[in-house]
Amino acid sequence: MKLIYQQMLAFFAVIMTTLLVVGLFFIQFTDKMVYENTWDQLEGYADSLMQQAMTVDKTTNTFNGFQVSMLSNSEAVLSHQKVHFAIFNDKNKMIYPIAERNNGPALARTLKKADWRKLKQGKRIYRKSDHGTNVLNNQQEMTDVLVPYFYGGELKAVISVGSLVSNVHANITKIEHNLFMALLISSVAAVVLSFLLAKYQIFRINRLRGAAHKVAKGDFDVQLEAKHRDELDDLAIDFNQMTTSLRESQDEIKRQEERRRQFMADAAHEMRTPLTTINGLLEGLQYNAIPEDMRGKSIALMQNETKRLIRIVNENLDYEKIRTNQISLSKRNFNGTEALQNIVLQLTKKAHDAGDKLLLTPGATVQVYADYDRFVQVMFNVIQNAIQFTQQGTITITAKHGYHETVFTVQDTGIGMSADQVKNIWERYYKADPSRKNTKYGESGLGLAIVHQLVHLHGGEIKVASKEKVGTTFTISFPDEVASQETPKEKG
Numbered sequence: 001m002k003l004i005y006q007q008m009l010a011f012f013a014v015i016m017t018t019l020l021v022v023g024l025f026f027i028q029f030t031d032k033m034v035y036e037n038t039w040d041q042l043e044g045y046a047d048s049l050m051q052q053a054m055t056v057d058k059t060t061n062t063f064n065g066f067q068v069s070m071l072s073n074s075e076a077v078l079s080h081q082k083v084h085f086a087i088f089n090d091k092n093k094m095i096y097p098i099a100e101r102n103n104g105p106a107l108a109r110t111l112k113k114a115d116w117r118k119l120k121q122g123k124r125i126y127r128k129s130d131h132g133t134n135v136l137n138n139q140q141e142m143t144d145v146l147v148p149y150f151y152g153g154e155l156k157a158v159i160s161v162g163s164l165v166s167n168v169h170a171n172i173t174k175i176e177h178n179l180f181m182a183l184l185i186s187s188v189a190a191v192v193l194s195f196l197l198a199k200y201q202i203f204r205i206n207r208l209r210g211a212a213h214k215v216a217k218g219d220f221d222v223q224l225e226a227k228h229r230d231e232l233d234d235l236a237i238d239f240n241q242m243t244t245s246l247r248e249s250q251d252e253i254k255r256q257e258e259r260r261r262q263f264m265a266d267a268a269h270e271m272r273t274p275l276t277t278i279n280g281l282l283e284g285l286q287y288n289a290i291p292e293d294m295r296g297k298s299i300a301l302m303q304n305e306t307k308r309l310i311r312i313v314n315e316n317l318d319y320e321k322i323r324t325n326q327i328s329l330s331k332r333n334f335n336g337t338e339a340l341q342n343i344v345l346q347l348t349k350k351a352h353d354a355g356d357k358l359l360l361t362p363g364a365t366v367q368v369y370a371d372y373d374r375f376v377q378v379m380f381n382v383i384q385n386a387i388q389f390t391q392q393g394t395i396t397i398t399a400k401h402g403y404h405e406t407v408f409t410v411q412d413t414g415i416g417m418s419a420d421q422v423k424n425i426w427e428r429y430y431k432a433d434p435s436r437k438n439t440k441y442g443e444s445g446l447g448l449a450i451v452h453q454l455v456h457l458h459g460g461e462i463k464v465a466s467k468e469k470v471g472t473t474f475t476i477s478f479p480d481e482v483a484s485q486e487t488p489k490e491k492g
Contacts, residue, residue, distance in 0.1 A: 007198035008191075015190040023183055030175045038168050039126045039145050042161040045083060046147040049074055050159060056151070063151045071096055084142070085161040090154070092116050111146070111158065119148040119158050129165050141165040204232050208239060220247035255427075274305030329371040329457060333481065336368035336375070336399050336406060343380050344397065347387060355392040356412075358383075362399035368406040369481045374454050381447045382410045382474050389472070390414030404480045405460075411473040417466040425464065426452040 052074065053066040066087065075097065078085065087096040094109045115125050125146040144162025148155055211222045220243050226236040281298045284290040290298050344360050351358045368375065379397075386395045393413035400407055417425070425448050455462040459479050466472035 007201055008194045011194035011197050012190055015194065016187065019183055019186050019190070023179055026179060027176060030179075031172055034168055034171050034175070035126075035128055035143065038143060038163060042083070042145045042163060043124070043147060045078065045085065046145065046159045046161045049085060049161070050147075050149050050157070054149075054157075061152075063156050066096065066157075068096070081163075082167060083161065083163050085159060088158040088160070090156055092158075095157075111160075115146060116158075119146060120155055122148060122150070124148070143168055201232070208232075208236065211239060211243075215243060215246065220250055271309060274308050277305050278302050327457070329374060331369055331371055331458070331481075333367055333369050334372055336366045336408070337362045337364065339368075339372070339376055340379060340397060340399060340408075343376060343383060347380070347383055350384070351387050351395065354387055354390065356387055356390050357394045358387075359394060359396045361396065366399040366401060366406060368399075368478050370458055370460075370478045374458070375478070378451050378454050378476065379408065379410075381451050382476070385447060386410050386412035386414065386472070386474075393471070402477070404482065405477045406480070408476045408478075409473060410476075411471065413471040416468040416470050416472055417464075418468055422464055422466050 049071070053070045055064040055067055056062065057064055071087070075085070086094055088111060089095050092110050111119070118125055127145070128143050129141045141164075142162040143165050144160050146158055146160050149157050149159070207224065211224055214222045222243050223240050224236040226233040226240065228234075228237075281290070281302050285295065285298065340360055340362060344358050348358060383395065383397060390412040391414070395410065395412045398409045398411075427449060452462060455476060455478075461477050463475045464472060465475075
């Protein structure tokens with residue numbers, strides 16, 4: 001069964017159930033209300049009859065009975081309204097109407113003992129249908145009310161005023177007929193309303209379905225209107241967030257793929273040169289084409305080119321290990337100043353070749369809590385990056401202990417970067433200076449991406465501030481042992 005019919009049946013079932021429950025309660029309420037109204041009317045007749053027909057001797061203040069003529073006149077008037085009454089004395093004997101001339105219903109001459117006891121207590125009795133007591137000659141039942149009257153604190157008379165049950169039922173039947181017609185009309189309206197509501201809901205679902213089809217075909221620019229009214233609107237909001245995420249992921253995939261292709265081209269170029277050099281030197285050595293005094297230099301050149309190839313491969317392996325959480329850190333406290341001095345010593349020649357000056361200005365001993373090898377890798381990459389983009393300048397390295405952390409800065413006076421370059425330098429395969437593809441340091445576009453990941457694995461933070469043609473400053477913080485255990489920073 002199609003969803004529109006399921007929705008329609010659900011709406012129709014809810015509406016009809018509500019109407020039926022309301023209808024049943026209304027019928028019960030109407031039945032009770034009609035009888036109560038009838039009893040109120042009959043009580044009014046009873047009070048009026050007693051006030052008009054009772055006779056009292058004012059001099060002796062005694063009850064003398066009823067005026068029969070007044071009762072007869074009232075009987076004639078009420079009989080046209082199909083209302084009949086009877087009067088019982090304090091002995092539970094009918095004193096009116098007289099049996100010999102009774103042309104109305106055949107009434108019982110006494111009341112039930114149980115009813116009489118209640119009447120003597122001053123209670124009024126309401127009967128929906130008097131079975132076997134107030135019965136007409138044509139076997140029609142009556143509903144009546146029994147009202148006791150006291151004078152001087154004593155029960156003097158009881159009047160029974162009744163009306164045909166058929167009259168009451170006739171009123172109830174009319175109301176039920178009107179209610180049935182209302183239910184019939186409501187049912188038709190419910191069918192129409194259910195169809196419209198179901199169609200509207202299906203329209204909204206089909207809109208989501210159509211959008212999902214577009215997404216399945218690769219269109220991630222789909223956006224659905226949502227008015228925050230119900231769960232379907234919430235679903236539309238989630239759908240919009242999903243398409244936005246998919247679009248961003250698709251853009252990121254394209255961007256990464258472009259950088260990967262660029263990297264593969266760069267890596268191939270980087271590898272082709274040393275491989276060609278090594279191959280040429282090996283052939284020269286094989287055929288004795290290289291003079292004896294140049295063999296040592298040739299071997300040294302092959303070693304440098306081999307190290308360059310190893311560096312390119314290792315950078316890719318390192319990044320993949322970090323990216324897939326396959327790397328573990330062995331943190332400990334050590335002297336950061338001593339580690340920096342070793343790094344500066346290793347990079348002094350490269351800085352000299354670029355005309356740069358390395359300045360190390362930490363304290364005598366600056367303790368840092370980190371994985372020693374990874375700390376050296378981070379600082380080596382950042383300082384080497386500064387050397388690579390600085391010519392005839394100064395690179396200043398500082399270290400100091402802050403609040404529950406150790407902070408390192410590497411400031412250069414190099415070419416600097418634009419805001420867009422700063423934004424993207426942590427992306428893998430990204431090169432801030434694409435024109436410098438073939439450097440003697442084998443730039444792959446992975447160095448800073450690895451640095452970024454390693455710092456965050458330590459729970460630390462790395463920031464960069466740069467201005468074109470002025471220089472760049474990297475600020476790296478490593479949390480102390482206590483801070484690292486209590487409040488680890490989220491991985492970036």
